[in-house]
Amino acid sequence: GLNKPAAVIVETVQGEGGINVARPEWLRALKELCERQDMLLIVDDIQMGCGRTGAFFSFEESGITPDIVTVSKSISGYGLPMSLCLFRPELDVWEPGEHNGTFRGNNPAFVTATAALETYWTDPHITHQTALLGQQVEQSLLAICDEHRSAGARYRGRGLVWGLEFRDKSRAGLIAQRAFELGLLIETSGPESEVVKLLPALTITPDELDEGLSTLARAVWEVEG
Ligand SMILES: Cc1ncc(COP(=O)(O)O)c(C=O)c1O
Incomplete structure (x- = not known):
């Protein structure tokens, strides 16, 4: 048989998949299922986050709190390459400096991302x-x-x-x-x-x-x- 999945990954609106919109009740039921079965809920907000659906995160409307959230694309606010994987501190297994790579920490993108957050996201x-x-x-x-x-x-x-x-x-x-x-x-x-x-x-x-x-x-x- 199939082992229980470790996690579920979902887009609240499927971007490349044909603009299929998940209902808030469906997302809440999925979150409950994940909690009951001890599975992580990952929201891929790379295309639907950063205000695309209204609020900064696309799942805010449903009231759920995912365990892991990915954002990318317009997060840098300026078209510079940047992506983030956000997760609860309890899930952080990395020691400082352990999760490294050649192209990590694109400094100009951090500057433009901060400017975008301050320009667009300090008020509604x-x-x-x-x-x-x-x-x-x-x-x-x-x-x-x-x-x-x-x-x-x-x-x-x-x-x-x-x-x-x-x-x-x-x-x-x-x-x-x-x-x-x-x-x-x-x-x-x-x-x-x-x-x-x-x-x-x-x-x-x-x-x-x-x-x-x-x-x-x-x-x-x-x-x-
Ligand atoms: C929902 C979603 N997830 C992931 C990706 C890939 O993002 P990245 O190129 O930052 O890895 C895309 C790109 O189109 C996307 O739309």
């Missing part, structure tokens, strides 16, 4: 702003889905990460391609690249976001007809 402004911009995205996606209901259009997301999907899985790639021709860079995600993935900069202005959403709506329209 960016969290509120992300919620408002998220509503703006949701309204546009709702309108797109209403217009293209016959194509099975549906959307999902949180904060400033959203996915748009059609019954025909090849649509997402065609829409991303058309959007690119219209001047909008947009990715796809999901196992079959079947989801159009919206991941705008958290510092985008409402006008810029509006322009992007209009371009997306136009690209969908031109592909769907």
Whole structure:
């Protein structure tokens, strides 16, 4: 038989996996299961942390406290390479200087990361702003889905990460391609690249976001007809 797992690793919203949003109740039940079974809960917040879903950590909304959290990508605030693995002190088995490596401790990234934390995370402004911009995205996606209901259009997301999907899985790639021709860079995600993935900069202005959403709506329209 299979031994009991040592840990569970999860994203609260699957980024590359197709923007699948875990419900807060599901995350709380997972945390309880991990506690009951003496397994560690690891949240990979590399793509969904640093304010992407609103709060600094994506799991804050659910109220859970993971045992280990990974962050990377925008943690340095300036595009410099940096990643962090945060864990409870009880789990720290390293002696000072033991966990070393050639490229560890990228000093300029620590400086820019500190500046980013002090600029954006000493008050709740960016969290509120992300919620408002998220509503703006949701309204546009709702309108797109209403217009293209016959194509099975549906959307999902949180904060400033959203996915748009059609019954025909090849649509997402065609829409991303058309959007690119219209001047909008947009990715796809999901196992079959079947989801159009919206991941705008958290510092985008409402006008810029509006322009992007209009371009997306136009690209969908031109592909769907
Ligand atoms: C959820 C998630 N975890 C891990 C990684 C890998 O991060 P890194 O390149 O910092 O190892 C990525 C990169 O796309 C990611 O989206």
